[in-house]
């Protein structure tokens with residue numbers, strides 16, 4: 001559905017995108033995760049025909065950004081990082097305005113707006129002005145706005161940034177509801193969000209894809225089933241050797257009094273604690289998360 005081919009873009013001496021290649025399949029929800037400045041927004045603005053690349057092309061549903069930008073704009077719904085929502089408009093009037101701008105047939109406008117207000121749970125606020133809305137409510141209207149022309153492709157740029165956890169969860173639920181029917185790109189630097197929603201995830205840094213796969217595949221690259229973190233009183237140089245000698249230990253990283261131990265099974269946890277005896281002050285175990293993959297991907301390439 002979306003084929004990104006060799007995109008490069010520089011701003012002065014900053015290389016925002018460096019030969020970016022990426023394909024998004026029809027009906028897929030692809031996550032692009034990356035730290036601030038990785039190039040996510042630049043890539044999206046090029047796909048949405050707001051910005052021109054220095055090199056490369058993007059095809060959306062068979063149309064090229066160079067030849068058919070207007071066609072592509074009609075196919076894509078875009079929720080920018082900071083949507084401009086015309087503060088003085090009432091919610092319904094704003095959606096009407098954008099429906100007309102996108103050429104939605106007149107007879108379809110009102111039923112479509114009712115459906116969208118319902119989708120984002122804003123029916124009861126339809127006649128209120130945007131400038132009376134909280135950030136979370138604005139984001140809901142931003143999503144409705146991106147959907148007025150019933151686009152095949154939807155692109156969300158950091159849709160939950162700066163929102164509280166409960167509101168973030170509501171926004172994620174809306175995105176989840178669109179899955180399957182639409183082809184979606186979700187840019188985020190929240191790993192849990194990517195893990196929860198995405199079919200595949202691309203890790204972007206310095207304008208290039210560093211790794212890519214399903215959240216499950218990416219997590220299985222962390223060679224551990226369990227990560228044990230210990231806080232240890234009076235750490236000894238001999239601890240590292242004693243612990244890494246155990247068969248289930250894949251790796252051990254010691255920083256001050258904090259020991260991070262990657263294990264391929266839980267069965268030797270008590271042995272490790274025995275080695276350290278009463279010097280163990282705190283114990284924590286967790287399964288590897290997408291965040292661990294992300295950090296190790298960036299670390300391995302010396303990118304942090």
Ligand SMILES: Nc1ncnc2c1ncn2[C@@H]1O[C@H](COP(=O)(O)OP(=O)(O)O)[C@@H](O)[C@H]1O
Pocket residue numbers: 011014015016034035036037038039040041042043
């Ligand atoms: N209009 C611009 N002018 C100058 N530099 C820019 C502009 N847009 C982005 N950049 C730079 O390009 C790099 C990538 O930015 P961006 O695509 O916004 O990253 P992300 O969305 O992943 O945080 C950053 O170093 C950023 O400062």
Ligand SMILES: [Mg+2]
Pocket residue numbers: 040041042081157158
């Ligand atoms: Mg951005």
